[in-house]
Amino acid sequence: MKEKISIGGQAVLEGVMMRGTxxxxxxxxxxxxxIVYRKRKISSRKKNSIECH
Incomplete structure (x- = not known):
């Protein structure tokens, strides 16, 4: 069986933010x-935090 992956999201002004693993x-x-978008890799030290740069 495949590993379950949690995806979270929330609304932002005029858009949406989604966070995976x-x-x-x-x-x-x-x-x-x-529609414009930005995708960023989450650093390993911030995996449990929503903040990323």
Missing amino acids: EFLATAVRKDTGE
């Missing part, structure tokens, strides 16, 4: 209607 992604809709 290795990455954090944020997507927002601009005033023009365009």
Whole structure:
């Protein structure tokens, strides 16, 4: 059986933020209607914290 992976998310202004085991992604809709996103790798020392740079 495959390992279960927890994915969490929350709303941000005009968008959504999703966090998995290795990455954090944020997507927002601009005033023009365009959706932009940023994906960041979560450092090993911040795996249990939402803060990442």
